[in-house]
Amino acid sequence: MSGWSDTGKQPDEDEHQRFNRYLQQLADVCQEDEAEMVRVILRDPDEVMAQSAVARHLDRRAHQLLTDPGFGDWFHTMATEVGEQGFLGRRLYEWTLLRSIAVNAPWKPEDVLAASDWFQRTAVQILTSPTALRLLAGDGRTRRIRTAADRRLAEERR
Structure with missing residues (x-):
């Protein structure tokens, strides 16, 4: 992976600094590295902070891709990383519902x-x-x- 560091490489950072760094890394990540970055962030010891950073990213990307034909592939990749249970899984599911309505698919x-x-x-x-x-x-x-x-x-x- 180029251009970003793994969690744990800067143990002196507090959760606020890591959160802001994660948001910036997620904003800058190329599509090919996105899943790995999400996976790494979700391994952060501060689970709530990590999920919050990933949720913001999911919201931004899902909104960008809402009517894009690539939404389905992106969704499946992200669902693999975040799982189908819990907050992030529900957020992804709700984005698929928003997409269905936006593209006039059944809902x-x-x-x-x-x-x-x-x-x-x-x-x-x-x-x-x-x-x-x-x-x-x-x-x-x-x-x-x-x-x-x-x-x-x-x-x-x-």
Whole structure:
């Protein structure tokens, strides 16, 4: 791997410094090295910090690839690294649900309503599907989500 260091090579760094370094490394990583970098970061002794850095990366990359045909391959590679259980697995799953809605692939309303608050807020921000926005406007988990979805619907009608 070129251009980045393995965890543990700088034991004097505190978690804040490592977190910022991980974010920068993930932002700069080439596609070929991405999976290995994620794997290395997830071996950091501070599991919560490592998962947080990887989650930010997953969010950034998934948003970039949302309607890209390469999303599926990227998803499978990342799912192999983060596993299907736990926070990161759920976040990846929710990005696949967002993608399904964004590219007009089949999706189930009950999956949208069962998804996390993060998912519902993100869906309202990035999706343009009137069906999904109507669903969230009527049955979103929080008043904030329902109101934001209502506003988005009004914007999309203009």
